[in-house]
Amino acid sequence: MTGAGELNVMLNGRPRRVSAPATVASVVSLLDVAPDARGVAVAVDGEVVARSAWERTEVHDGAAVEVVAAIQGG
Amino acid sequence: MDAGTRAAGRELDEPLVIAGRRLGSRLILGSGGFANHELLAAACRAAEVQLCTVALRRLDPSARGSILDVLEELGVDVLPNTAGCFTARDAVATARLAREAFSTDWIKLEVIGDDRTLLPDAVELVAAAEQLVDEGFTVLPYTTDDPVLARRLQDVGCAAVMPLGSPIGSGMGLCNPYNLSIIVEHATVPVILDAGVGTASDAALAMELGCDAVLCASAISRAHDPVAMARAIALAVRAGRLARGAGRIPRRRYAQASTPVEGMPQLGPSASAQWASTA
Numbered sequence A: 001m002t003g004a005g006e007l008n009v010m011l012n013g014r015p016r017r018v019s020a021p022a023t024v025a026s027v028v029s030l031l032d033v034a035p036d037a038r039g040v041a042v043a044v045d046g047e048v049v050a051r052s053a054w055e056r057t058e059v060h061d062g063a064a065v066e067v068v069a070a071i072q073g074g
Numbered sequence B: 001m002d003a004g005t006r007a008a009g010r011e012l013d014e015p016l017v018i019a020g021r022r023l024g025s026r027l028i029l030g031s032g033g034f035a036n037h038e039l040l041a042a043a044c045r046a047a048e049v050q051l052c053t054v055a056l057r058r059l060d061p062s063a064r065g066s067i068l069d070v071l072e073e074l075g076v077d078v079l080p081n082t083a084g085c086f087t088a089r090d091a092v093a094t095a096r097l098a099r100e101a102f103s104t105d106w107i108k109l110e111v112i113g114d115d116r117t118l119l120p121d122a123v124e125l126v127a128a129a130e131q132l133v134d135e136g137f138t139v140l141p142y143t144t145d146d147p148v149l150a151r152r153l154q155d156v157g158c159a160a161v162m163p164l165g166s167p168i169g170s171g172m173g174l175c176n177p178y179n180l181s182i183i184v185e186h187a188t189v190p191v192i193l194d195a196g197v198g199t200a201s202d203a204a205l206a207m208e209l210g211c212d213a214v215l216c217a218s219a220i221s222r223a224h225d226p227v228a229m230a231r232a233i234a235l236a237v238r239a240g241r242l243a244r245g246a247g248r249i250p251r252r253r254y255a256q257a258s259t260p261v262e263g264m265p266q267l268g269p270s271a272s273a274q275w276a277s278t279a
Helices: A024-031 B002-015 B037-047 B067-074 B088-100 B122-134 B146-156 B175-184 B199-210 B228-248 B273-279
Strands: A006-011 A013-020 A040-046 A047-049 A064-071 B016-018 B021-023 B027-029 B051-058 B077-080 B106-109 B140-141 B190-194 B214-216
Touching: A013 A024, A024 A064, A040 B088, A047 B088, A064 B067, A064 B088, B021 B190, B027 B037, B027 B228, B037 B067, B037 B228, B051 B067, B051 B088, B051 B122, B067 B077, B077 B088, B077 B106, B088 B122, B106 B122, B122 B146, B122 B214, B140 B146, B140 B214, B146 B175, B199 B214, B199 B228, B214 B228
Parallel strands: A006 A064, B027 B051, B027 B214, B051 B077, B106 B140, B190 B214
Antiparallel strands: A006 A013, A040 A047, A040 A064, A064 B051, B016 B021
């Protein structure tokens, strides 16, 4: 159940409840990411949201938010 | 300096150019498998690489330090990949994330067909390559050693082709040097041997076959001494390139003496007979 003024989002595969309205920036901040952290990118429901748009992009109820960063590989 | 030395110098100094960008090294380091960032940094220094792959995964807030900081401090550029993607759709989405995360249009495109062999899925690979080229990416696809597939990737606009020598991490070397030769012969874009290198001689062979560069991860990161192996493989790439330019001799089934027979002294008992014949 979602309380009044709350949204359910899937953040990196884990269900999280956030207060509404929520932006990409506010959801990303749940991960303790420095706002200027380098090499971090976000997709909402599979679509990339440019960092410049994090503050103004609202996240809808049920959204899947993926926050990725560089690791060793390849 | 004589003419021969100058020619050799030219051969080594001629930079690798991909999509108009000059790269200072013909060895590209894959960053996978290093025990820590310090070891990766030491390997980068030992091999004097200019380009190093990175992958994208869900952000881990507990992760210590960023690989990006390590590479930046070394002056090594990032080559993001789409490792772990099984479909064109996932690979394209990952490439877009990489472009956003790293501010580069370059992508090492991997679309894997099964997780046991990690061999590329040709159908998905070509579809993803075509889409990414359309979106302005500089696409470097990891591919099989199939000359026809390499041509298809080149035809859709890939900036290089990266055939495997053998499966990723297998260390089996170059299983089909004949196919690799055919790929090199017909390529109009750089050919980068990707995957399968087990030790320095494999990298040298790839360059002797005419590959323009070698990408190597496991052979270095999982070696007993990764820093020494990084150096060894970097030298092998240079040696192989030089040997390719120098031109190997043809193989033949029988020996060919390198010392002339003419002028051989007669040293056996018949030497006295020789003297007698002049008397």
